[in-house]
Amino acid sequence: MKKSNLNEKAYSNLDFLNSTSARSLRILSEFLEPEERFNRNNILDTIVFFGSARLKSKKEATKNLRDFKKSNKPNSRGYKDKLKKLEGLLVMSRYYEDAVELSEKLTKWSMSLPTNEIKRFIVCSGGGPGIMEAANKGAKQAGGYSIGLNISIPFEQFVNKYVKKELAFEFHYFFMRKFWFAYLAKALIVFPGGFGTLDEFMEILTLMQTGKIKKNMKVICYDESYWNSIINFQSFIDHGMISAGDLKLFDFCSSVDEMYNKIVTHLEKNYLNKKK
Numbered sequence: 524m525k526k527s528n529l530n531e532k533a534y535s536n537l538d539f540l541n542s543t544s545a546r547s548l549r550i551l552s553e554f555l556e557p558e559e560r561f562n563r564n565n566i567l568d569t570i571v572f573f574g575s576a577r578l579k580s581k582k583e584a585t586k587n588l589r590d591f592k593k594s595n596k597p598n599s600r601g602y603k604d605k606l607k608k609l610e611g612l613l614v615m616s617r618y619y620e621d622a623v624e625l626s627e628k629l630t631k632w633s634m635s636l637p638t639n640e641i642k643r644f645i646v647c648s649g650g651g652p653g654i655m656e657a658a659n660k661g662a663k664q665a666g667g668y669s670i671g672l673n674i675s676i677p678f679e680q681f682v683n684k685y686v687k688k689e690l691a692f693e694f695h696y697f698f699m700r701k702f703w704f705a706y707l708a709k710a711l712i713v714f715p716g717g718f719g720t721l722d723e724f725m726e727i728l729t730l731m732q733t734g735k736i737k738k739n740m741k742v743i744c745y746d747e748s749y750w751n752s753i754i755n756f757q758s759f760i761d762h763g764m765i766s767a768g769d770l771k772l773f774d775f776c777s778s779v780d781e782m783y784n785k786i787v788t789h790l791e792k793n794y795l796n797k798k799k
Contacts, residue, residue, distance in 0.1 A: 553699035569647035569707040574654025574714030584616040619657045625779045626661025650682045654714045659685035710741040715749045741789040747775035
């Protein structure tokens with residue numbers, strides 16, 4: 524750490540604030556600063572979207588595949604592998620489009636609720652590309668707004684253009700970002716994704732399984748066939764690693780309408796038709 528000006532106030536000393544000694548202050552800042560913004564914007568709770576940062580819209584995936592075929596020869600090195608990847612992303616782009624549609628429908632429903640300036644069930648994503656972008660895009664198409672909890676990492680992640688500045692957050696610590704995902708959420712939707720999505724999904728399940736999350740949170744995985752191809756959930760039970768009842772911590776849906784109906788029914792029953 525550089526030698527500071529002896530007359531400088533501690534909270535103005537950037538060398539100190541960015542040092543190892545001030546790590547606890549930085550962690551606390553990632554709790555207090557978002558909390559202040561959520562309160563200022565009267566946001567009470569959220570519907571969280573998890574999913575891959577790598578998925579593209581159908582339009583973009585189609586263009587990427589077309590451009591690749593135009594500019595590369597079939598016998599060129601690595602052609603088949605690259606072609607297979609781009610074709611796969613085009614097939615998987617349906618999840619991006621479904622996330623846009625679902626977010627738009629949920630946002631329209633949220634905006635139709637009676638309000639006393641308190642914002643209910645605001646769409647929240649990780650703020651980056653892929654499924655995160657799709658969720659924020661759908662909310663904007665509905666005429667509403669959404670939250671983006673971005674994380675600073677060397678690749679993939681940037682705040683997408685569909686999140687307004689006031690609700691675009693930039694986190695350094697994954698665990699503080701996860702806290703804000705979990706703390707405000709009344710429902711959580713898990714679209715197809717990779718390691719990051721699995722990490723977020725499994726941490727939420729662990730918190731629910733161990734009773735650390737006590738509220739009635741609805742967790743639904745989108746597209747049962749995808750998730751069963753990735754994880755053999757029944758095998759956890761067969762090997763005695765979880766109880767059969769643990770599989771009731773989450774649900775599956777395979778269409779936008781089914782997902783929308785389950786989420787809205789849960790929120791109306793548990794949070795709108797009873798005292799909070």
